[in-house]
Amino acid sequence: MNKKQKNIAKNALIEWLKHPSELGKNPSAIEYAGEFDLHRMHYYIFRFQKEGSSKWYTGVSGGYANDFDYAHCGHVFSEMKEYDEHTAKKDCMDTVEMIIAHWKKTMTDSGLYAALQENSRFIHxxxxxxxxxxxxxxxxxxxxxxxxxxxxxxxxxxxxxxxxxxxxxxxxxxxxxxxxxxxxxxxxxxxxxxxxxxxxxxxxxxxxxxxxxxxxxxxxxxxxxxxxxxxxxxxxxxxxxxxxxxxxxxxxxxxxxxxxxxxxxxxxxxxxxxxxxxxxxxxxxxxxxxxxxxxxxxxxxxxxxxxxxxxxxxxxxxxxxxxxxxxxxxxxxxxxxxxxxxxxx
Structure with a gap:
């Protein structure tokens, strides 16, 4: 486990949860619950509690390219689904796939995807x-x-x-x-x-x-x-x-x-x-x-x-x-x- 990377991912999730459209404040508790690789990127699973609740919820944070990457934590999300240790990994992988699909559609609809392809050809x-x-x-x-x-x-x-x-x-x-x-x-x-x-x-x-x-x-x-x-x-x-x-x-x-x-x-x-x-x-x-x-x-x-x-x-x-x-x-x-x-x- 990369402790530095994990802590950066944890803090990114806390910041995301603090947003007014999510919890609006820090979770009352947050714990590391695992990690996985998907599409050649590394992710961390966390479970957290809302203030005044004893239930645990699942969150995912990451998108790191390698062990030396501390700058990328672009995929941070929680569907506020109750944490289940048996399904948490699959739940988080599904969440990441959803995020990637959303951004691909957004880029395609805006014409950004085509521009990125043109740019890639240019710089090569x-x-x-x-x-x-x-x-x-x-x-x-x-x-x-x-x-x-x-x-x-x-x-x-x-x-x-x-x-x-x-x-x-x-x-x-x-x-x-x-x-x-x-x-x-x-x-x-x-x-x-x-x-x-x-x-x-x-x-x-x-x-x-x-x-x-x-x-x-x-x-x-x-x-x-x-x-x-x-x-x-x-x-x-x-x-x-x-x-x-x-x-x-x-x-x-x-x-x-x-x-x-x-x-x-x-x-x-x-x-x-x-x-x-x-x-x-x-x-x-x-x-x-x-x-x-x-x-x-x-x-x-x-x-x-x-x-x-x-x-x-x-x-x-x-x-x-x-x-x-x-x-x-x-x-x-x-x-x-x-x-x-x-x-x-």
Whole structure:
């Protein structure tokens, strides 16, 4: 059992129950009652009591992608059905299926599902149209911070789920000169998605990109799919991406390991990173959601910098692309996540 994840799920259910349309207050008692996996996501079963009642009721909370995922608790619900230890698991699985079916129908009816499919095809292209990226940054070009490259080897990965776990961290084959490079993000606010981070861009030279081609990963870090297809992308399970020097990825991992040893009851994201994201929002509230969507993180080991950015629509496979100038030389690196044109129709 993942105690941290379970407690986050428990607190999410308590918050849901406090809503005026539900109990309107905290349950008088709540207990862990089991867990299960469904659709490759992990869920926790709880039983709770209403104030003034001795009866127990069933609730479910979760939707986690893996043991390192503390950010996703998107499925939280109770049908206020009396708890039965023999049927609780099936009851909760039926509830999750109902939630998923509801959101699928909502997305289909609103046209959002079709837009998401278009967007998925766009961010997986072999070559990204320059005009689409130019249009984004003409409307919004937000400076995040600088990234230090003491070795010139680039790693793109989920900094919350996979860098600490030393899994699915894509190191690009092409290195860049040792140095420090500025990173920007384009931001959009559409009726169907709200405020979102769209494309992350790291400028390597001042030159303008005239072509964006898929950046290949090293043979040791690419994903080999079940059909033996090589995927030169990186998975995101905690709605966060990062660009950093490969040495800094290892040092972030070391910081996380040391933190867990020293503070076993604490969570690195909640206790270390979350306040930084909150401060980022306070500094630039017009281009971020309230929890904060990007930070420049300074590693306490060597004071080197990396960036972390909310991953557009959320989880999935993302790809990096080299930007080439008119001389055919690399001038930037981008990670496209959202094409706002699809969500503005």
């Amino acid at each position: 292209l072999e070559e990204i149209p320059v005009q689409d990226i130019d249009k984004q940054f003409q409307k919004s070009n937000v400076y995040i911070g600088d990234v230090n490259f003491p070795t010139g080897a680039i790693t793109v990965a989920d900094p919350l789920s996979y860098i600490p776990a030393n899994r699915h961290c894509l190191e690009l084959e092409q290195k860049i000169p040792i140095g420090s490079y500025p990173v920007y993000v384009s931001v959009s606010d559409t009726p169907s998605l709200g405020l979102r981070m769209c494309t992350v861009r790291m400028k390597i030279t001042p030159n303008t990109a005239v072509k964006y081609l898929h950046a290949k990963g090293t043979p040791e870090t690419v994903i080999i799919a079940s059909d033996e297809k090589i995927i030169h992308g990186f998975p995101v399970d905690a709605s966060m991406i990062s660009i950093c020097d490969s040495m800094q990825a290892r040092r972030l991992r070391a910081v996380c390991e040391d933190f867990e040893k020293e503070y076993p009851e604490k969570d690195f994201y909640e206790d270390v990173l979350s306040p930084l994201f909150a401060a980022s929002y306070q500094a630039q509230p017009l281009v971020q959601r309230q929890e904060g969507d990007f930070i420049e993180w300074i590693n306490p080991i060597d004071k080197k910098k990396m960036i972390m950015v909310a991953s557009g629509i959320g989880d999935g496979i993302y790809y990096a692309y080299w930007g080439y100038d008119e001389k055919g030389e690399i001038c930037e690196l981008i990670i496209p996540m959202v094409n706002p044109e699809y969500f503005s129709k």
